[in-house]
Amino acid sequence: MNTISKNSTQGHEIGQAEMDKVVAAVRAIKDGPRSLQLYMDLCAKCGTCATQCHVSEADPERRTNPAGRSDLIRKMFNEDGSVIRKIASALSSKGSAGLIDKKTVEEWARDFYECSGCRRCAKFCPFGIDNSVITRKGRAILHSLGLTPTRLVDTQEVSNKFGNDEGFNRAAFMDVINFLEEELEEEHGVPIKIPVDKEGAEVLYCGASADFQNSPDTVMGYAAFFHAAGIDWTMSYEACDAANMGLFTGDDPHMKAKNKVLHDACMKLGVKKLVIGECGHAYRIAKFIGGSNYWGKDIPYQITNIFYLAADLVKKGAFKLDPSRNPIPVTYHDPCNFARSTGLTEEPRELIRACVSDFREMTPNRDANWCCGGGGGLANLDSAEGVKKRETSFQEYRMNIGGKKKLEQIRATGAGYVAAPCANCKRHIDQLMEYHKMDVKVGGVFDLLNRALVLKNGN
Amino acid sequence: MSAAQVFIGVILPYVTVVVFVVGIVYRIKKWNKAPAGKMTLFSAPATPSEKWKQILKEVLVFKQLFDGNKSLWAGTWIFHAALLLIIVGHSRVVTDFPLLWAALGMSNANVDTMSNVVGGAAGVIVLAMGIYLLVRRLLVTRVAEISDTEDYVCLGLILAIVISGDILRFGPHFDLNVSREYFAGLLTFQGGPAPSNPWFLIHFFLGQILIMYVPFSKFLHIPGIFYSKSLIYQR
Numbered sequence: 020m021n022t023i024s025k026n027s028t029q030g031h032e033i034g035q036a037e038m039d040k041v042v043a044a045v046r047a048i049k050d051g052p053r054s055l056q057l058y059m060d061l062c063a064k065c066g067t068c069a070t071q072c073h074v075s076e077a078d079p080e081r082r083t084n085p086a087g088r089s090d091l092i093r094k095m096f097n098e099d100g101s102v103i104r105k106i107a108s109a110l111s112s113k114g115s116a117g118l119i120d121k122k123t124v125e126e127w128a129r130d131f132y133e134c135s136g137c138r139r140c141a142k143f144c145p146f147g148i149d150n151s152v153i154t155r156k157g158r159a160i161l162h163s164l165g166l167t168p169t170r171l172v173d174t175q176e177v178s179n180k181f182g183n184d185e186g187f188n189r190a191a192f193m194d195v196i197n198f199l200e201e202e203l204e205e206e207h208g209v210p211i212k213i214p215v216d217k218e219g220a221e222v223l224y225c226g227a228s229a230d231f232q233n234s235p236d237t238v239m240g241y242a243a244f245f246h247a248a249g250i251d252w253t254m255s256y257e258a259c260d261a262a263n264m265g266l267f268t269g270d271d272p273h274m275k276a277k278n279k280v281l282h283d284a285c286m287k288l289g290v291k292k293l294v295i296g297e298c299g300h301a302y303r304i305a306k307f308i309g310g311s312n313y314w315g316k317d318i319p320y321q322i323t324n325i326f327y328l329a330a331d332l333v334k335k336g337a338f339k340l341d342p343s344r345n346p347i348p349v350t351y352h353d354p355c356n357f358a359r360s361t362g363l364t365e366e367p368r369e370l371i372r373a374c375v376s377d378f379r380e381m382t383p384n385r386d387a388n389w390c391c392g393g394g395g396g397l398a399n400l401d402s403a404e405g406v407k408k409r410e411t412s413f414q415e416y417r418m419n420i421g422g423k424k425k426l427e428q429i430r431a432t433g434a435g436y437v438a439a440p441c442a443n444c445k446r447h448i449d450q451l452m453e454y455h456k457m458d459v460k461v462g463g464v465f466d467l468l469n470r471a472l473v474l475k476n477g478n
Numbered sequence: 479m480s481a482a483q484v485f486i487g488v489i490l491p492y493v494t495v496v497v498f499v500v501g502i503v504y505r506i507k508k509w510n511k512a513p514a515g516k517m518t519l520f521s522a523p524a525t526p527s528e529k530w531k532q533i534l535k536e537v538l539v540f541k542q543l544f545d546g547n548k549s550l551w552a553g554t555w556i557f558h559a560a561l562l563l564i565i566v567g568h569s570r571v572v573t574d575f576p577l578l579w580a581a582l583g584m585s586n587a588n589v590d591t592m593s594n595v596v597g598g599a600a601g602v603i604v605l606a607m608g609i610y611l612l613v614r615r616l617l618v619t620r621v622a623e624i625s626d627t628e629d630y631v632c633l634g635l636i637l638a639i640v641i642s643g644d645i646l647r648f649g650p651h652f653d654l655n656v657s658r659e660y661f662a663g664l665l666t667f668q669g670g671p672a673p674s675n676p677w678f679l680i681h682f683f684l685g686q687i688l689i690m691y692v693p694f695s696k697f698l699h700i701p702g703i704f705y706s707k708s709l710i711y712q713r
Contacts, residue, residue, distance in 0.1 A: 057509065061696065064625055065543075081623040090624065138519060142542065143542055144543075144546070145543040146706045147542065147703075312515075312516065362521055
């Protein structure tokens with residue numbers, strides 16, 4: 020079976036020009052950012068990160084050791100700046116030669132895609148070194164060489180063309196919306212509209228476009244929520260996707276361009292609020308990386324998450340919720356990008372508690388939660404593709420190494436449903452449960468709300 | 479008067495100060511100049527004053543390390559605390575504080591006893607913890623696999639300084655008046671050669687090497703921790 024497209028990294032030629040590019044990019048760390056400079060200078064090699072990383076714990080090897088992975092760049096940077104190297108290279112007049120070779124670049128292409136960038140190491144590092152920053156730098160360099168895994172490159176290209184990662188044109192998108200409206204009416208017994216491109220609406224809702232196909236129940240949950248809350252909301256075709264592969268590939272221009280789609284839609288529709296859904300990295304980019312950081316402090320709309328809106332109204336008793344409609348034990352998986360990068364941890368729990376009869380916490384949880392193993396774009400990767408063929412496929416890697424900690428955590432709860440409000444986590448954990456023959460459903464928080472919600476005159 | 483006494487006692491100290499100051503200023507300027515994007519790691523403190531409280535807590539009690547690795551935390555916290563105590567105690571090698579002792583109502587004999595007990599204990603503790611860190615680095619696979627020459631050089635240097643210092647304290651009597659007289663001369667640029675005690679020369683030489691090494695090694699974590707923590711605690 021050959022599903023590798025024209026962008027394939029396999030067999031990609033790594034010559035002197037590529038290696039010079041790597042050296043130049045690593046050298047440029049001397050101009051910043053500050054985080055990278057500090058991480059080059061400070062690491063004391065105490066080994067704490069190795070005991071706090073889900074990958075390193077599942078497969079204790081030097082290559083999975085976070086400090087060891089970061090050394091791929093750190094050693095090169097520090098060696099390059101050393102007096103000894105300066106004298107040696109002046110004498111040999113070889114310049115950057117010997118700092119990196121073809122084999123090393125091949126290893127980078129593998130190793131920087133084994134870290135999911137979950138930032139858990141930074142929580143326990145005595146200096147707060149965030150290895151995800153180094154991983155992303157490594158990936159950015161690989162991206163500039165055309166060595167990003169095909170699936171991610173393809174997704175970015177589709178997104179550049181259609182504005183969404185799924186490649187919906189307007190007709191296909193409206194088709195999905197109509198289908199969801201029909202399903203909603205069937206389920207709740209009352210018509211529930213999903214407004215699209217409604218100018219002057221108060222709220223523009225935006226989530227991961229993958230949800231439309233993979234998690235329709237989650238999207239229906241949003242619509243039912245807005246309906247029940249009486250919020251004047253809309254979706255936008257142009258901005259139907261807040262997912263943003265630029266964070267994962269290290270492609271800053273893509274990240275900014277994709278964020279601009281959201282900004283433009285907010286400006287065009289004149290909404291007061293941009294509300295992001297169950298998608299951790301999307302919310303992180305929309306609110307903490309992009310948003311006012313890209314488009315100015317005085318943007319005329321607020322950026323928030325649907326969990327804040329919903330939890331607030333549930334607390335005020337705005338809806339009738341029937342927890343007995345969700346009788347199976349439910350556990351909550353904190354997506355890294357929500358818990359560690361945006362601080363969103365309590366609101367999903369408040370919602371779940373109101374919607375289910377048996378809620379069970381995983382341990383550890385919240386900002387100390389283990390990554391599911393699908394973060395950093397890994398959930399999208401299945402094949403054994405690499406510059407060289409990988410020893411194991413990405414899928415096997417995720418099932419046996421990346422996901423090992425999460426599997427143990429879920430097993431320990433005895434839950435029958437994992438609520439994971441993130442398209443990456445959903446896909447990965449779902450595969451993980453199937454692979455390990457666990458009878459556990461995986462879905463969103465709003466799927467639960469959709470089921471528990473008792474509407475006026477409805478079912 | 480030996481050549482070593484002149485080199486270590488008259489020339490090297492000024493080199494050490496210049497290298498250390500220039501090196502640290504260079505590093506800090508570089509960090510300050512580099513653009514620092516927001517990279518908040520939750521749950522981060524909500525206000526700037528809380529942020530600095532949290533950073534101070536990290537610097538004083540290593541809270542994140544406590545959460546991450548209890549045995550390393552114990553070993554390294556005791557190691558750093560004893561080192562700090564020793565550095566403070568070294569002020570008595572340079573000069574004396576008769577006014578302070580008078581204010582505290584302590585006689586010279588009292589001060590010597592305190593110095594012997596507290597300083598002596600710290601000297602033993604720091605040696606024990608240093609050995610623990612070295613053994614851990616050699617034997618714990620996850621640490622050994624990421625350890626480089628630099629990591630062993632740093633630890634070895636500290637251990638050598640600690641051992642020569644312990645010999646000065648517990649070995650044949652070393653007269654502090656001799657070193658005070660020497661440092662008084664050094665500070666007024668009329669320095670005579672360093673005291674001839676060979677352990678003093680070794681200790682003082684390695685100490686200066688360590689100070690010069692700070693801006694060029696992982697010892698940069700001393701000023702750097704304020705910067706790196708600030709990045710992730712910034713809202």
